[in-house]
Amino acid sequence: xxxxxxxxxxxxxxxxxxxxxxxxxxxxxxxxxxxxxxxxxxxxxxxxxxxxxxxxxxxxxxxxxxxxxxxxxxxxxxxxxxxxxxxxxxxxxxxxxxxxxxxxxxxxxxxxxxxxxxxxxxxxxxxxxxxxxxxxxxxxxxxxxxxxxxxxxxxxxxxxxxxxxxxxxxxxxxxxxxxxxxxxxxxxxxxxxxxxxxxxxxxxxxxxxxxxxxxxxxxxxxxxxxxxxxxxxxxxxxxxxxxxxxxxxxxxxxxxx
Numbered sequence: 157x158x159x160x161x162x163x164x165x166x167x168x169x170x171x172x173x174x175x176x177x178x179x180x181x182x183x184x185x186x187x188x189x190x191x192x193x194x195x196x197x198x199x200x201x202x203x204x205x206x207x208x209x210x211x212x213x214x215x216x217x218x219x220x221x222x223x224x225x226x227x228x229x230x231x232x233x234x235x236x237x238x239x240x241x242x243x244x245x246x247x248x249x250x251x252x253x254x255x256x257x258x259x260x261x262x263x264x265x266x267x268x269x270x271x272x273x274x275x276x277x278x279x280x281x282x283x284x285x286x287x288x289x290x291x292x293x294x295x296x297x298x299x300x301x302x303x304x305x306x307x308x309x310x311x312x313x314x315x316x317x318x319x320x321x322x323x324x325x326x327x328x329x330x331x332x333x334x335x336x337x338x339x340x341x342x343x344x345x346x347x348x349x350x351x352x353x354x355x356x357x358x359x360x361x362x363x364x365x366x367x368x369x370x371x372x373x374x375x376x377x378x379x380x381x382x383x384x385x386x387x388x389x390x391x392x393x394x395x396x397x398x399x400x401x402x403x404x405x406x407x408x409x410x411x412x413x
Contacts, residue, residue: 165309172310176302176317179251180211181372182379183237184277188215188295190226190233199226205237206277209328209367210318213237213253213295214274216281220289227293231257235295251302253317255295267292272332276364277374321368326391331366334394338363345402350375352405353382366394 166172189200201223206214213235217224227233238250260267270292275282284290297317302310338346339362350361350373361375370383384397 165311168310168312168316172302172304172308173312173316175249175304176251176300176310176312177211177319177369178381179237179249179302180213180253180317181207181370181381183213183239184374184377184379186213187236188223188233189236190223191230192222193225193229199223203235204274204278204281205235206274207365207372208270208273208294209324209331210320211367212297212318213255214270215293215295216274216278216285216290217293218287218290224291227257228259233257233295247305249302249304251300253295253300254298256298258294258296260292260294266294269328270294273365276335277372319367319369321387323368323388323391327366327368327388327394330391330394334366335363338398342402345398346373348405348409349373349382349398349401350380352401352408354380371398 183205185202186205187200188203189198191197192199199222201221203215203217203223208214217227219225233255235253235255236250237253238248241248260270271285274292275285297314299314300312300317302312304310343362346363347359347361349371351359354375359375361373361380363371363373365372368388370381373380373382382401385400388394388397
């Protein structure tokens with residue numbers, strides 16, 4: 157008797173959703189698969205990744221790349237995220253997103269926002285991001301397959317992958333200056349929050365993004381996602397929340413912070 161394929165999937169729960177969103181937010185690179193416009197065969201390549209406020213993946217690609225031609229001919233694509241880590245690479249969590257790619261023209265109302273979030277994540281891309289043959293794409297998730305490790309397979313829908321918050325619209329306007337302010341004027345607080353969350357020694361952490369659910373950081377070429385104690389209901393709460401997280405992080409780290 158053939159076993160029902162659905163039996164291998166676990167019911168999606170808050171833990172699975174949290175893991176999926178963490179993988180999306182912390183990824184710096186991923187493997188994208190597109191369809192070759194000439195042969196129709198799948199083509200896979202590595203791309204640098206950032207995320208929009210709701211978690212939608214952002215990529216910056218050259219028109220000379222084979223995967224760019226594929227995306228322009230057919231927006232259907234897949235994005236694999238997740239670092240293998242030590243030991244068996246198949247024992248580590250990863251997520252495969254089924255996406256529909258949307259290219260952003262430079263006069264698109266979303267372009268400046270998406271560009272800012274990507275360049276915060278990948279500052280070296282400023283060297284070429286403005287070239288005429290480079291374009292930003294939003295890889296809008298349709299659904300996803302999450303593998304959280306051996307025997308932990310889940311199927312997630314779009315609404316389980318993306319963050320919906322009434323605070324997002326206001327946060328879009330204040331986030332760039334808030335990130336710049338924290339990195340320039342409060343790098344000690346950024347490092348305390350990061351070290352308390354990551355449980356690691358001293359590292360030069362840098363904040364790359366803020367959304368209604370948490371903050372994204374980079375340190376030693378590793379991404380870190382730190383959730384707020386509660387999702388923001390009002391962007392005006394941000395300053396107080398970050399101050400509270402700094403105080404609690406300092407207490408957790410002790411006098412040696």
